[in-house]
Amino acid sequence: MSVVVRARPSVDAACADVAPRRARARSYLMCPPEHFEVAYAINPWMDPGVPVDRARAMRQWHDLVDTHRGLGHRVDLLPAVPGLPDMVFTANGALVVDGRAHVARFAHPERRAEADHHLAWLRANLDPTARQSFATSEAEGDLLVVGDLVLAGTGFRTDRATHDEVEAMFGREVVTLELVDPSYYHLDVALAVLDDATIAWYPPAFSVTSQALLAGRFPEALEVTGADAAVLGCNVVGDGRHVVLDHRAETLADDLADAGFVPVPVEVDEFTKAGGGVKCMTMELRPGILPSSAEPTTTTDTTRPGGPA
Ligand code: ARG
Numbered sequence: 254m255s256v257v258v259r260a261r262p263s264v265d266a267a268c269a270d271v272a273p274r275r276a277r278a279r280s281y282l283m284c285p286p287e288h289f290e291v292a293y294a295i296n297p298w299m300d301p302g303v304p305v306d307r308a309r310a311m312r313q314w315h316d317l318v319d320t321h322r323g324l325g326h327r328v329d330l331l332p333a334v335p336g337l338p339d340m341v342f343t344a345n346g347a348l349v350v351d352g353r354a355h356v357a358r359f360a361h362p363e364r365r366a367e368a369d370h371h372l373a374w375l376r377a378n379l380d381p382t383a384r385q386s387f388a389t390s391e392a393e394g395d396l397l398v399v400g401d402l403v404l405a406g407t408g409f410r411t412d413r414a415t416h417d418e419v420e421a422m423f424g425r426e427v428v429t430l431e432l433v434d435p436s437y438y439h440l441d442v443a444l445a446v447l448d449d450a451t452i453a454w455y456p457p458a459f460s461v462t463s464q465a466l467l468a469g470r471f472p473e474a475l476e477v478t479g480a481d482a483a484v485l486g487c488n489v490v491g492d493g494r495h496v497v498l499d500h501r502a503e504t505l506a507d508d509l510a511d512a513g514f515v516p517v518p519v520e521v522d523e524f525t526k527a528g529g530g531v532k533c534m535t536m537e538l539r540p541g542i543l544p545s546s547a548e549p550t551t552t553t554d555t556t557r558p559g560g561p562a
Pocket of ligand 1: 295296299339342344345364393394439441442527528529530532533
């Protein structure tokens with residue numbers, strides 16, 4: 254698929270007074286939805302009675318991979334494992350900063366075994382010292398890097414103790430944010446990192462104290478509407494310039510363009526059935542530290558019919 258950038262004739266005029274946004278090449282880890290299904294319900298989006306169209310999910314996932322690669326980013330693949338239907342949401346598996354990996358300890362037993370596969374892959378390919386979190390952690394689901402800062406969600410999944418652990422491990426300031434709406438159970442479905450200093454967020458997902466904290470820290474933040482939050486519009490991947498987001502989040506796309514970003518809408522709605530979207534499926538390996546000479550053990554894409562992409 255070629256990357257479709259929204260046609261917006263008025264963008265150039267609207268953005269004339271906005272500083273140009275700069276993209277930085279990224280490395281991502283993704284996992285094909287070979288075993289994706291809604292087999293249990295651990296968040297309000299999930300209903301095991303609603304069937305998943307796995308072929309459609311696979312097409313949407315491949316388009317997302319192609320979109321990231323088309324924007325110049327590297328995508329490595331974590332092999333899917335039978336019996337772990339949520340493994341497609343790699344962002345929940347680890348937080349990788351400065352080439353060091355802090356691996357998840359999932360809140361629900363249904364997802365617990367995913368951590369072992371993340372640990373093994375990260376140790377083999379990226380950080381031999383990768384280790385699992387001591388306290389419950391759902392990694393980038395709740396731990397979002399914004400420049401030198403880590404915004405950290407708690408309330409449903411990630412334990413507050415993990416915030417201290419992450420601060421100690423990476424030597425970065427970690428800002429605790431309290432999530433209050435079960436539909437927005439992870440920070441990455443309530444808040445979007447657009448670049449090293451800019452966020453978009455859905456205020457009602459946060460406690461009053463955390464709302465005040467975010468408003469104080471990010472006065473330029475974009476506010477996401479209830480309608481866009483409800484299609485997981487906050488669950489985006491930004492590279493500093495492009496923001497890959499759910500195609501249904503149209504108001505957010507317009508607001509991003511007005512702020513000088515380039516919205517890149519994609520269809521990932523098959524994954525809404527599990528409560529996940531663009532960001533959940535895209536773990537970032539910071540910085541892009543896989544040496545180009547080294548062949549990661551699992552890069553080859555054998556999931557597309559007809560062989561490697
Ligand atoms: N069904 C998964 C869960 O409830 C979805 C995870 C989505 N990932 C995310 N980063 N929000 O754990």
